[in-house]
Amino acid sequence: MRIREVELLTDSIEAVKSFYHGLLxxxxxxxxxEVISLKAGESVLTFTRSHLDESPYYHFAFNIPERKCEQALSWLQHKGIAVYSVNGQDIQYHETWHSDSIYFCDAVGNILEFIARHDLKDEDTGPFTAADVKNISEIGLPARDVIALSDTLRGEYALQSYKSAGPTFSPLGDEEGLLILAAVGRIWFPSDKAAKLFPITVDISEGSTSREFIVADGYVIRS
Known part of the structure; x- marks a missing residue:
């Protein structure tokens, strides 16, 4: 599955532009x-100005080359972007997913991830550059009822569960693109921020088929 585009809300188009265009x-x-769209490898990352009373935030990830996690870490640190450290480690290895990840925040509170998936082989070991952001590989979809949202998305889009699925956390898709269904209140690793309900528009493709849907209040409201 490919994530072609995600559209998120933000309090500050200016801060988003400064971070994603200026730094990344x-x-x-x-x-x-009111709107800014940026190219993120093969995907499009769009932010629309929010008029909500509460500042929205999301969790999403970018695929990077398998062998460039150390280089990506240095690249972020050189730009003054602080990364999450867990038990003294700036790069987190996830055995179940066979991947290395770097977690950091943008200028408006979104929890971001560079993920190097070792099942997506890539021989490039050169210096990391902005062009090594391959695509949006994950988007978090908070839900009051993870199982119900999973059933809806699997039924309408023929998506498969990835690795593991449960009542509070259920990834759908594959290494190229994952919808990360998480129960409202579940903490996004490795931050201290809980999954909260903010509108998200996602455009995905599978083969030659492309579909767009909106998740709001934890439910698919348009597809």
Whole structure:
């Protein structure tokens, strides 16, 4: 599964532009006072200005080359971007997913991840650059009822559970693209932020088929 585009809310288009274009060096595709879209490898990352009373935040991840996690860490640190450290380690190895991850926050409170998946072989070991952001590989979808949302998405889009599934955490898709269903209140690793309900628009593709859907209040409201 490929994540073609995600559309998220933000309190500050200006801060988003400064972080993703200025620091992460992702090209701007379109920009207005209310919306900015950036190219993130093969995906599009779009932010729309929020008019909610509460500041929205999300968790999402970018695939990077399998052998470039150390280089990516140095690249982020050189730009002054603080990363989460767990037990003194800045790179987290996940045995179940056979991957290495670096976690950090953007300028508006989103929890980001660079993930190097060892099942997606890549021989490139050169210096890390902005072009090594391959695609949006994960988007977190908080839900009041994870199983019900999983059943809806699996039924409508023929998605498969990935690795493991349970009542509070259920990934759908594959290494190229994952929808991370998480129960409201579950803490996004390795932050102290709980999964909360904010509207998300996701455009996914499987083979030649492309579908867009909106998740709001933990339910698919349009597809």
């Amino acid at each position: 060096e992702q090209p701007i595709l379109t920009e207005t006072e």
